[in-house]
Amino acid sequence: QISLKHGSHRSGKRTDATMQRWREYGLGQFIHWGIYSIPGGGWDGKTYGGAAEWIRSWSGKDAPNDWRKTYDNLYKQFNPVDFNANKWAEQAKNMGAKYVIFTTKHHDGFCMWPSKYTEYTIANTPYKKDIVKEVVDAYNKVGIDVYLYFSVMDWSHQGWRYDIKSPEDSIAFESFKKFTRNQLLELLTSYPSAKGLWFDGTWDKSWVKQAEFADELETEMRTLRPGLIIGSRFRADDFGKRHVDSNGVMMGDYEQGWERNLPNSIEDVHGHDWDCVMTIPDNQWGYNSHWKGYVKTPYNLIEMLVKSVSLSGNFVINFGPDGKGNIRQEETSIAKEIGDWMKTNNEAIYGCSHADMKKQDWGYFTQKGRKLYLTVFNRPINNCLNVEISEKGVKPTKAYFLANKLPVAIQDAGKNKQNNNLYNIVIPAKYISDKPFVIVLELEESQTNEKAYQQART
Numbered sequence: 001q002i003s004l005k006h007g008s009h010r011s012g013k014r015t016d017a018t019m020q021r022w023r024e025y026g027l028g029q030f031i032h033w034g035i036y037s038i039p040g041g042g043w044d045g046k047t048y049g050g051a052a053e054w055i056r057s058w059s060g061k062d063a064p065n066d067w068r069k070t071y072d073n074l075y076k077q078f079n080p081v082d083f084n085a086n087k088w089a090e091q092a093k094n095m096g097a098k099y100v101i102f103t104t105k106h107h108d109g110f111c112m113w114p115s116k117y118t119e120y121t122i123a124n125t126p127y128k129k130d131i132v133k134e135v136v137d138a139y140n141k142v143g144i145d146v147y148l149y150f151s152v153m154d155w156s157h158q159g160w161r162y163d164i165k166s167p168e169d170s171i172a173f174e175s176f177k178k179f180t181r182n183q184l185l186e187l188l189t190s191y192p193s194a195k196g197l198w199f200d201g202t203w204d205k206s207w208v209k210q211a212e213f214a215d216e217l218e219t220e221m222r223t224l225r226p227g228l229i230i231g232s233r234f235r236a237d238d239f240g241k242r243h244v245d246s247n248g249v250m251m252g253d254y255e256q257g258w259e260r261n262l263p264n265s266i267e268d269v270h271g272h273d274w275d276c277v278m279t280i281p282d283n284q285w286g287y288n289s290h291w292k293g294y295v296k297t298p299y300n301l302i303e304m305l306v307k308s309v310s311l312s313g314n315f316v317i318n319f320g321p322d323g324k325g326n327i328r329q330e331e332t333s334i335a336k337e338i339g340d341w342m343k344t345n346n347e348a349i350y351g352c353s354h355a356d357m358k359k360q361d362w363g364y365f366t367q368k369g370r371k372l373y374l375t376v377f378n379r380p381i382n383n384c385l386n387v388e389i390s391e392k393g394v395k396p397t398k399a400y401f402l403a404n405k406l407p408v409a410i411q412d413a414g415k416n417k418q419n420n421n422l423y424n425i426v427i428p429a430k431y432i433s434d435k436p437f438v439i440v441l442e443l444e445e446s447q448t449n450e451k452a453y454q455q456a457r458t
């Protein structure tokens with residue numbers, strides 16, 4: 001046990017109602033929208049390879065020549081005439097998202113809210129209006145919780161440094177730290193309904209060296225907003241360790257390391273709350289007019305969602321609206337397809353978590369109370385879903401299709417050396433589905449609970 005002043009201040013999951021609500025979301029929407037959405041990964045008819053929201057930082061073959069000046073003046077033409085936050089919120093509601101993470105400021109430093117601490121904000125664009133407020137209000141109105149994405153790294157600020165290597169760096173970075181704190185307190189004060197902050201741009205040495213400052217700032221923010229949810233990306237500990245501190249204890253309220261990546265087993269989760277944030281194309285978060293490479297299908301994304309919930313995490317799908325405020329057709333049709341699936345099957349997602357069951361090839365288990373949800377992606381040729389109930393002596397009581405409650409047969413599949421308490425859930429051969437489907441399997445009360453209950457009665 002290494003003694004830390006600025007390591008994690010809590011071990012184990014948060015148990016308060018606000019965090020429990022976060023845990024039950026299942027599905028979220030990420031929105032990356034900013035000045036980078038104007039070029040959309042290209043310029044003057046040419047497209048570039050890197051991540052579109054990073055285009056300001058690219059150079060050489062990945063960006064137009066002497067691009068910085070042009071980029072830094074783009075805000076003067078930012079006028080998203082097609083933007084309608086209510087339409088976005090409606091679409092997210094129909095998709096089944098329970099929370100949204102919205103980019104208030106990405107690495108380029110442009111603020112989508114009228115910050116008092118810099119001129120580089122929405123207030124100084126032809127659009128003028130407070131986009132963060134429009135998004136917060138529209139999403140809250142349809143019952144979707146809002147989380148604010150904030151990049152600490154800010155390429156537009158004179159005080160930003162990648163590392164602190166001289167007294168000059170140190171003086172500059174002190175002004176940057178003051179600016180960052182001012183903006184964060186401004187966001188929390190201006191948008192009190194925001195439930196949390198999703199931090200990014202915190203990997204550079206300059207910030208990693210600010211263990212004390214960041215720790216105090218986190219405490220100040222949590223005091224200002226009791227219940228505030230902050231992930232493991234915000235700050236590093238006394239020895240520069242991020243996500244988990246030098247004693248292996250997770251920093252923040254949930255693990256934020258699963259970016260375009262998913263845990264493969266419950267062991268990978270280490271008992272943490274976590275979210276996976278995922279792009280629809282390969283590595284593109286901001287609008288890119290020319291998606292290259294593989295674009296995930298609705299069913300790739302549904303499988304990732306179900307896998308996330310089966311491992312007690314949330315799954316967040318990224319949308320990148322264009323410079324005019326339109327959500328592109330590919331994203332709209334994916335949202336619709338996922339929404340249709342969620343309308344039928346969201347009981348297997350919302351409020352569910354990992355089931356202590358052996359992973360089977362046909363798909364995933366999620367659980368809520370004594371109900372197991374079997375989401376089938378790979379239907380066995382013999383129509384028998386193998387289920388091995390880990391809780392000793394607990395038997396299944398009934399099984400049925402979630403969609404229409406029609407019962408399905410449960411066969412005792414006997415015992416052998418490796419496993420017992422094995423059952424086949426038999427899907428009727430005549431049942432045809434071209435989409436993943438859910439079978440509900442209800443379990444008896446667990447013996448341990450039952451025994452405890454009986455003893456309690458004496």
Ligand SMILES: COc1ccc([C@H]2[C@H](O)[C@H](O)[C@H](C)N2C)cc1
Pocket residue numbers: 032051053054200259277285
């Ligand atoms: C260095 O690799 C990175 C760095 C930052 C990112 C940023 C993306 O721009 C997006 O905002 C994502 C959530 N974030 C981790 C992605 C990959």
